[in-house]
Amino acid sequence: MKVLVTGGAGFIGSHIVDALLDSHYEVVVVDNLVTGHIKNIHPSVRFYQLDVRRDLDDLFGKEKPDYVIHQAGQVSVSQSLIDPLYDCEENIIGTLSILQACVRHHVKKMVFASTAAIYGNPVYLPVDEGHPLHPISFYGLTKWHAEKCIQLFSEAHQLDYTILRYANVYGPRQDARGEAGAIAIFIEKVIKGERPVLFGDGKQTRDFVYVKDVARANVAALTNGNQEILNVGTGQESSLEEVIGQLGEISGKNIQPILSPERAGDIRSSVLNNERLQLKLNRFPFYSLKDGLVETVKFYEQEFLTGLRG
Structure with a gap:
């Protein structure tokens, strides 16, 4: 086919x-x-x-x-x-x-x-x-x-x-320059030793x-x-603050984000119900946030090292 x-x-x-x-x-x-x-x-x-x-x-x-x-x-x-x-x-x-x-x-x-x-x-x-x-x-x-x-x-x-x-x-190959790539942006900053920017208090939730x-x-x-x-979606709410914390554990770095004013129009909380997906497409397990972040960090670390060698 x-x-x-x-x-x-x-x-x-x-x-x-x-x-x-x-x-x-x-x-x-x-x-x-x-x-x-x-x-x-x-x-x-x-x-x-x-x-x-x-x-x-x-x-x-x-x-x-x-x-x-x-x-x-x-x-x-x-x-x-x-x-x-x-x-x-x-x-x-x-x-x-x-x-x-x-x-x-x-x-x-x-x-x-x-x-x-x-x-x-x-x-x-x-x-x-x-x-x-x-x-x-x-x-x-x-x-x-x-x-x-x-x-x-x-x-x-x-x-x-x-x-x-x-x-x-989120995941490997996401453009860190893109608006939708919050996790890619965070990871790129961490790898470069820079402080990521959080808009608002970091407690906003998303379904990553x-x-x-x-x-x-x-x-x-x-x-x-x-x-x-x-x-x-995963059906799991994760805050941006939680994402930063997990990236700190994975990278072994003490990440201190820069807090900026909340952006107008940003949705405070979001998570999708995936029960219908699981029913109609035959139930399958989703990556946990941590497992997905581990793979994503490895990808960007390799990309960063390749860029340095190049």
């Missing part, structure tokens, strides 16, 4: 590619390399440097994928507020382009990367899939619209789908889910969870 992964050179997409190869799928990657990196592309996959907003009929006609995992998109909340038109083009127009190609070329199923940002400020915790949707950024809004486009295509053309709403994903678990969920969704919307 052949799977086309859009955004397969990116942080999450490249881990999905690895998980697919481990499960013996044939993989094709499409990425425009705006945020993805050539070094993330596995040497055994066929790679096309293309923008998903363009006509993809030639590519789909040539490769004839059985499944599509659609990871490509604009993922920065702050950037979406600065340039909502670009956000709309990447997350809505890009998704429509993929959907049309899927229908024309008889793709069996699309798995879509959505986000917990569509929920906005939680009304209750943990947030389940029935929680009211009230996005407070154009990023969350465009992902919500993309979800509705997928559902309409499914009704009109019998295209199967699974929509996965990600919590706060390890990227390999997200990748496994995507692979499982190819053959499970048909026409479902599923939260991808």
Whole structure:
């Protein structure tokens, strides 16, 4: 079976590619390399440097994928507020382009990367899939619209789908310069002997889910969870203060973060209910926060040493 992964050179997409190869799928990657990196592309996959907003009929006609995992998109909340038109083009127009190609070329199923940002400020915790949707950024809004486009295509053309709403994903290959990479930013600071910055009192909570678990969920969704919307999170709340403490234990350093004023618009607490995910995708254990951090720290330490040698 052949799977086309859009955004397969990116942080999450490249881990999905690895998980697919481990499960013996044939993989094709499409990425425009705006945020993805050539070094993330596995040497055994066929790679096309293309923008998903363009006509993809030639590519789909040539490769004839059985499944599509659609990871490509604009993922920065702050950037979406600065340039909502670009956000709309990447997350809505890009998704429509993929959907049309899927229908024309008889793709069996699309798995879509959505986000917990569509929920906005939680009304209750943990947030389940029935929680009211009230996005407070154009990023969350465009992902919500993309979800509705997928559902309409499914009704009109019998295209199967699974929509996965990600919590706060972290792990190796995450860009420490990106807004969404809080853990990557913390680790980079610690490795360089610098003090990480905490906005607010550090007691804000998030559901930090390890990227390999997200990748496994995507692979499982190819053959499970048909026409479902599923939260991808651990169901565990962790504070930023706790993350800093665990990084201190792992690195053996006494980390004293710099406290800065809380940023306007930041959500105070967030955690996703993952019971439906476990039911529909066949229950599997998640990495603990500590185990995921250990692997992530090792990756960035190696990257830092490689950079010094280079």
